[in-house]
Amino acid sequence: MKKNDLYSKEETFFQSKNKIYSAQSVKQIVYSTDIRDFGQVAKSIPCQDACPAKTNIPGYIRAVFEKRYGRAYELNRSANILPGVLGRICARPCESSCRHGETDNGQSVGICHLKRSCADLKPSSHRIIEGLYTPTEKKVAVIGSGPAGLAAAHDLSILGHKVVIFEGMDKPGGMLMYGIPEFRLPRDLLMLEIQNILRLGIQLKTNTAIGSDISFAQLKKEYDAVVVATGCVSPRKFDIPGGNLENVYNGLDFMKAVNEGENPFVGDKVIVIGAGFTAVDCARSAIRLGALDVSINIRKTIEYMRIDETEKYEAQFEGIKTYSLIQPSRIIEDNNKVTGIEFQRTRMEKIDKPPYRVSIPIENSQFSVPTDSVIAALGQSPDMSIISKKPDGMDGVFAAGDFVTGSSDVISAIAGGRKCAGKIDEYLVGKKRKRTVVRLENHATTDRQRSYDFIGKVVMNTIDMEKRLSKSTREVETGYNEDQTHEEAKRCYLCNLKYEIDPLVCIYCSACIDVAPKDCIKMIGNIPVNPDGTYGIYEETDDWNQVLSIAIDNAECIRCGQCLAVCPMDCISVTKTELIEIDT
Amino acid sequence: MPENDHYVIIGNGPAGNHAAATLRQKDKDAKITIISDECVPYYYKPRLTDFIAGEIAKEDLMVNFQDVKDIRIRCGQAVKRIDPDSKLLFLQHMEKIEFSKLIIASGSRARVLPTMSGYADHLKFVTSYTDVMEYKEEIRKAENFFIFGGDLVGFKFFKMLNSMDKTVTIMIDPDAFWPYRLTRDMLEQISENLLKFNTEIIVKDEVLSIDRQNGSYRVKTRKGIEKNVDMVLSFNGLNPNIEFAKGSGIDIDYGILVDEYLKTNVDGIYACGSCAQIYNQAIKSYTTSIGWPNAVVQGEVAALNLLGDHKIIESVGQKYFDLEGVKIKTTWWEDINEDNDA
Known part of the structure; x- marks a missing residue:
């Protein structure tokens, strides 16, 4: 950890060691840029790591559990800008990585359904939070109003740039509007969430095709930067x-x-x-x-x-x-x-x-x-003709989403759009204005009960076949009700809570190992660290002469809290870990 | 063969047992283990209906298979995952079993379609010893039955109920033999032949709902037919038991894909019986076979090929099942062109 990264994590730990479990404890927060903390977050929170937009999944599910649906919605929105939309049609790479879906752990948590619940159950008077930067007087043209274009436009607007979106079709949304059927994604919801983006002052010009209505060269001339986010629109023959x-x-x-x-x-x-x-x-x-x-x-x-x-x-x-x-x-x-x-x-x-x-x-x-x-x-591929003529070089021209990656999914396109916005901002203002850090905060409780591990996955409510056929646009999935939402939220292991044993306090009584339902607490000789900061396979040993420490493998731990309950020395700590963006 | 060879067979049915017996016959020294998630030894599945009807005793269900010698049989132990690279099986109770070669003969279970999800809790199935032990007395006591689907086991079960003087309504679903679909002519011929049993036959309709009311079940169909019955049984074909192989690198479609030699795409791993989709050079397609004689031969061929032989599997025994006067091949897909011509 670098010296200027506030103070070291270890110092914090020792200072607060005796206060961790006290109800009166003062919150100790550390912002870390240590590669090992990033590695720990990546490996221990596999759902978040699998999400291209790095959505704080355990964070919003915990907020859902606490019935703070507005907060849960905003946690989502800060990463993926269209929570109600994604709560219906996301490709859900997070669920394939969910620890609850691992062998012997049952089924993965209905992460996507819970995302939808955030949007469905938040109060009508919910306040949208945007951290606006001072206007820069820079102008950016975004070509395409699909998920990548919307995400780029949103972030650029937040950063103070004047944004105009050019859309060739009659309505915004790209594939969301014209590719996905309405029975999976209601259009009023889509328009509401698009409107929440446009409200930042973004100008939307529909029925404006680049090439016929306005030339690419003209855009380049009139704007400080141009983003091509036209997606993949050429079907494979x-x-x-x-x-x-x-x-x-x-x-x-x-x-x-x-x-x-x-x-x-x-x-x-x-x-x-x-x-x-x-x-x-x-x-x-x-x-x-x-x-x-x-x-x-x-x-x-x-x-x-x-x-x-x-x-x-x-x-x-x-x-x-x-x-x-x-x-x-x-x-x-x-x-x-x-x-x-x-x-x-x-x-x-x-x-x-x-x-x-x-x-x-x-x-x-x-x-x-x-x-x-x-x-x-x-499948389909991008239409490259829009940039094929390369008017006076490509300085100030950026691209995002499926146009860059080829046909992918909505969450990847959003992540691509946001990443592109960061690069454009750096280009326009000459410096990187945001960076990602790991926020570490002492946490007094496990927030879970062992009984939650045995709750079965809540099935999404759907309409019957007759209703599906009687009106072709009627939404098939009707969402969880509040009770179902609460029940499903209990199932999340909250992998963002990191459990650690203090080897200097531990008396090696093995009580924690005896009660652990998984092979998650290990006597180790070494923990290798990979170049990317993630931990390698714990090197276990039965030989007491070789035991370096007793350690909790957070990639195995299901956060049941049993170890905490039995530890006679109170030497197990819980730390909440979050990836957050801060100003540089 | 090295002394430490350990042949593991997943499945305790005819394919698994005959594979084990063949392995033992050809290799006296190898360690052989059969793993089965069922809690009973090798039994005659086709005789389950005879047992319910009271025609045979419980003991008569058990197969007295003398050829299975020196073979460890581990019943009630489910395989959760296969790791072909490290040649390990992971069991549900977290034990790991090492194998040198593996035969998958895990069979199949009752097929439950998503369309049945609204009432699946009220359906009973007759696909295993455990099912039958659970429902046997209930079936004997019940008077009114609703049978829905109509695969081979279903028709056998229907005839058994008829012989027990039960009142049966049967709804025939052309998709019960999925992926083979009964043609209109076949459906009419089957219905006609069933009429002699003095039963009510429903065709071209679907179950809309099943509700439990005062110990009985109320079945409603899409076309408005309503029936109050004591039991509802589903016979909608079988699904291969292959969940444990998903993600292992073994090619899977509806079943485990194997070549003519019953070998999977992974060296040293074979599959046979109703869990396997077997490539057939003659028709240039994969087929799934059913029936005891096919399973027996496949088990034997898989074992021989595992030991180094190169035998091509052929379907044996009955080439066709007689379904109330209509012939249906024992392998799916072969009929797809005939189906389209119809």
């Missing part, structure tokens, strides 16, 4: 014979038509090709357009589908079947109309460079199935 026939759609165009209120023809039987969220959205939309038999068809196995379990479940619930290990080879037509599709079977093979499993078509394995329409949701 469905390059098989018959791929251009009527009633053969690409997934993006199909969803755009549906979201604009059109009713594209689907017929009774629909074949959807693709393994991602768009494929499922297309299939579920086709059901709502009256199709009776809808299937999703994928080249690899169902394990490789790029969707979460909820989407798989909902698709099955709506009667959509998934056929795997097949790939389309041609569309069968009659008078230029689709009548069927020919597939070829595939099998999985390994390739060595890079090591990966791929699907290989099997020769002479073709078979055909009748269909009325085909929707190919094969």
